Amino acid sequence: FFQMIRRPPRSTQSRSSAASDVYKRQISNTASYLRLWALSLAHAQLAKVFFEKTIGSGIASGSFLSIFVGYMIFVNVTFFVLMCMDLMECFLHALRLHWVEFQNKFYKADGYKFNPFSFVTAMTAETTSA
Numbered sequence: 001f002f003q004m005i006r007r008p009p010r011s012t013q014s015r016s017s018a019a020s021d022v023y024k025r026q027i028s029n030t031a032s033y034l035r036l037w038a039l040s041l042a043h044a045q046l047a048k049v050f051f052e053k054t055i056g057s058g059i060a061s062g063s064f065l066s067i068f069v070g071y072m073i074f075v076n077v078t079f080f081v082l083m084c085m086d087l088m089e090c091f092l093h094a095l096r097l098h099w100v101e102f103q104n105k106f107y108k109a110d111g112y113k114f115n116p117f118s119f120v121t122a123m124t125a126e127t128t129s130a
Contacts (some may be wrong), residue, residue, distance in 0.1 A: 013041035020058060034094045035092065035096075036089065036092060036093055036096065039085065039088065039089045039092065040089065042085065043086070043089070044083070045079060045083050046082060047078060047082060050074055050077055050078050050081075051074060051078075052072035054070035054071070054073045054077070055067065055070045055071055055074050056070075057070060060065075060073070
């Protein structure tokens with residue numbers, strides 16, 4: 001943190017806005033990690049609820065059949081719901097690394113405007129040059 005305050009960000013040329021950019025970056029990184037933490041917390045709570053509603057109720061009843069059925073439901077539901085959450089968590093973490101970390105360190109928006117290819121402009125340029 002202190003090392004970041006000493007040097008101005010690459011996107012700014014003036015020293016006056018360097019501190020505010022550092023604080024904005026810190027808040028952005030913190031919010032990004034909080035989103036990942038919230039997904040992890042939701043994952044843990046869902047696993048606990050799934051266990052209590054399926055296997056836990058079977059254990060409380062003492063019936064082998066309800067424990068077995070509860071286990072099968074627990075395994076299937078937990079696998080599909082929590083696997084989807086894990087995939088979303090991995091995707092968000094990769095997105096966070098690419099977007100937040102990469103853009104803060106290396107991106108400098110000092111290039112030229114992107115003009116996408118268009119058949120209309122290519123055809124009009126061809127007819128005017130011929």
